[in-house]
Amino acid sequence: MGKIKIRDEQKGVIFIALIILTAVALSFVFAFSLKTNIVEDALKEKGIMRTLFVIEDDDSSMLFSSVLIYNPTSKKGALVNLPGHTGAIYQSLGRVDKLEKVYSEAGIVSYRNEVEKLLGMTIPYYAIVTLENFIKVSDYLGGMRVFISEPVDCVSEEGERWLLPSGAINLDGDKINTYLHYRLEEETEADVQERYQNAMAAFITGLHDKKFLIFVKSNRKRYLDFIKTNLKPEEETTLFQAIADVDSESIIKQTITGSLRRVDGQQLLMPDNNGEFIKEAVKQTTNLLASTEGTLTSRVYVLEIQNGTTTQGLARNTAILFQNASYDVLSPVNAPRNDYEETVIIDHIGNMDVAKIIGEFIRCTNIREATPEEDAESSSLDAGVDFTIILGKDFDGRYVQPSRR
Structure with missing residues (x-):
């Protein structure tokens, strides 16, 4: 049997194919070497971290939301409450309406964009927790600690009796659900928003207090599965490990203030000074958190x-x-x-x-x-x-x- 002869043209094709295969292999190696954890990179730069938290109600509407502004170097943080009835002309809706309508009609990405405009800052990360999962997390954390000035004893529109003791108490899942939903006749919307902010602060504090348990390799997936984010799993872990280091005793609390106006049959909170005040207030807080590695916020x-x-x-x-x-x-x-x-x-x-x-x-x-x-x-x-x-x-x-x- 004679030897198979490879023509010059075939040699050229084989050579080109080898070049292509080598290039593909190198691109995979290069891509793998460039694989990064964006949260880890942000931590290395020692800048301010911002995360938008949204807690959904049972019907998938927004129950409440906050932005956590955090200096991982000093461990100091601030929570900015975002009242759902905050009114403005929202580009994503094309009309004047409540902030919470942006979330229900346009989704989390548009909601984050509108919040960024409202506060005058970029927010790289967001986290969504359903009410069902918020309740489960509360139980897993051994309860969320809040302060209730007066005992609560009232009945819901559906006839359910709501009972909560006064004082600094640990609320399990069922009780945190009551805390978020009860309404008293004499309460204002500002009182309700304060409860939402207290619940969010209690959640962050719970992460801090139980971080020794949450981030054990065998446990962290169980906890983080309750939270939906715009990050990869390893980035989620990095983010929440950083947040869990927050100085939970000195969290600064802010909210949007303004005047109540009735627009198209609904009551809207129109931010002070056409929204410029909240931008300035958040900038002021961010500067405090960032200055001298956060030592000014002691x-x-x-x-x-x-x-x-x-x-x-x-x-x-x-x-x-x-x-x-x-x-x-x-x-x-x-x-x-x-x-x-x-x-x-x-x-x-x-x-x-x-x-x-x-x-x-x-x-x-x-x-x-x-x-x-x-x-x-x-x-x-x-x-x-x-x-x-x-x-x-x-x-x-x-x-x-x-x-x-």
Whole structure:
């Protein structure tokens, strides 16, 4: 039998095929080497992490949602509550409506986009937990701890009796369901939203307290299967392990504030200052979390706001602004005189970094350290004052206006 001869043309084809196979093999190796964990990469950069949480009700509508802003370096975090009745012109709906309608009609991706616009920041990650799974997680965590100021004893529209004791108590799955759904006649929507935010904080605290159990290799899938995210399994684990390290005792709580208006037959919460205030408040909190690796958030700072003008209610309204930005504000008072031309921030604790952040919130750069007399006066107050803000004629109710001189 003679040898099989390979023509030159066939040799060329075989050579090209070998080149293609080599290129394909190298591309697979290269792709595998580039396989990354995006959450792990974000942690290495030591930046602020943001995650949108949505808790669905039994009918798959949104029960409540929050954004967790978290500094993994300092372990400090903030929860921004998103009232479902927040009103705006939502591009994804093409009309003025409730924020919760975006979720039910357009889905989680559009909802996240609208929340990003509302808060003025990007949110890379989202997590969805159904009410059924939220209840199961509560049981798995051994309950969620919340504070109830007054005992609850009321009956639902369906005739179900709702009972909850008062005090700081651990709520199992059934009780957390009651806590989220009971309604009292004298309650406002703000009271309900506060409960939602407390439940979310209790969930984050539960992750922290039981992280030694949750993230054991044999257990973590069981827990994380309750949560639907936009991440791969290994990225989910990395994210929630990071979140579970949060300093659960010092979580800052914020919410959207505004005025209630009736639009097309439904009551909407229209954000203050056309939505600019919540953006500024969230930016302020984020700056606090990010500054000096989070050391500025070791405690809540006490502010005293004084009205140094003849404008009635100026200090009171400004106090509300700072309270919503997570500061502890004493009852507003009048300054010793009412002819201050310029707003001034007085630093009683020698922390100019924090003073500047407070100044940025109202665009005030006139900052000075307190005199011994001013320090003595502030220390005589019950709470002790960290910073005094005296409002001048250059303050328009939201910002200090630059001098025209």
